[in-house]
Amino acid sequence: MSKPMVFYYARNACSIAPHIALEEVGAEFEARCVDLTAGEQLSPGFLAVNPAGRVPALVMEERTVTEVPALLTYIASLKTGAGLIPAVSSIEHARCFEWLAFLSSSVHVAYAQFRRPHRFVSQDFACVHALVEQGRRNTIALYREVERRLGDEWAAGNAYSIADMYLVPFHGWSWRLDFDIEAECPKWSAIVERVLDRDAVRRVLARENSHEAEAQTVAASFAR
Numbered sequence: 001m002s003k004p005m006v007f008y009y010a011r012n013a014c015s016i017a018p019h020i021a022l023e024e025v026g027a028e029f030e031a032r033c034v035d036l037t038a039g040e041q042l043s044p045g046f047l048a049v050n051p052a053g054r055v056p057a058l059v060m061e062e063r064t065v066t067e068v069p070a071l072l073t074y075i076a077s078l079k080t081g082a083g084l085i086p087a088v089s090s091i092e093h094a095r096c097f098e099w100l101a102f103l104s105s106s107v108h109v110a111y112a113q114f115r116r117p118h119r120f121v122s123q124d125f126a127c128v129h130a131l132v133e134q135g136r137r138n139t140i141a142l143y144r145e146v147e148r149r150l151g152d153e154w155a156a157g158n159a160y161s162i163a164d165m166y167l168v169p170f171h172g173w174s175w176r177l178d179f180d181i182e183a184e185c186p187k188w189s190a191i192v193e194r195v196l197d198r199d200a201v202r203r204v205l206a207r208e209n210s211h212e213a214e215a216q217t218v219a220a221s222f223a224r
């Protein structure tokens with residue numbers, strides 16, 4: 001019998017998107033929480049899983065897959081009947097992957113300039129402060145662009161998809177930006193509210209916020 005997949009995630013991180021997808025398709029997986037605030041992503045145990053030191057990571061039969069868009073696509077394909085990716089060759093299919101690319105390569109990177117400036121520049125403090133402020137402005141501009149691109153239904157048309165799951169973490173990070181997302185991005189906020197209200201997503205939030213997650217940390221799992 002094949003071993004269940006192991007999913008590495010962190011709280012309040014981009015990994016919530018594939019975490020939602022795993023619950024939506026009813027996948028059998030073991031969830032392990034990586035404590036980013038304690039620097040656990042840089043522990044030898046986790047670096048053996050993902051040498052990049054980032055979450056999410058999904059381990060299947062000793063092989064690791066990373067990157068949110070790849071994980072969302074893979075997980076959705078485990079249960080095509082769930083309809084989490086629009087039909088191939090439709091405009092909605094293109095739109096869905098447009099969202100994954102835009103959020104991953106533009107929005108997340110701008111947010112990282114603001115939140116993780118040391119990925120981009122060394123310890124030159126003046127330069128770091130300038131990058132943080134420019135990253136904040138770039139991110140806010142991109143958040144407004146997200147809102148401009150959204151229609152009245154779901155991100156990729158009239159059905160819930162993996163694109164909507166990926167809109168969740170960035171929305172949740174807005175509080176750090178000094179940006180009133182509810183007022184400025186009502187369509188995005190409405191989508192996130194509907195996503196958070198789903199049963200599968202409630203299970204994800206319960207797991208990510210539970211004490212059980214503490215016990216399931218990477219350190220604990222490698223100590224077994």
Ligand SMILES: N[C@@H](CCC(=O)N[C@@H](CS)C(=O)NCC(=O)O)C(=O)O
Nearest residue numbers: 013014041053054055056067068069
């Ligand atoms: N391009 C990657 C980005 C992954 C990423 O940056 N994850 C963050 C959490 S949102 C992380 O692990 N940060 C840890 C660190 O920067 O040390 C993806 O899409 O999966």
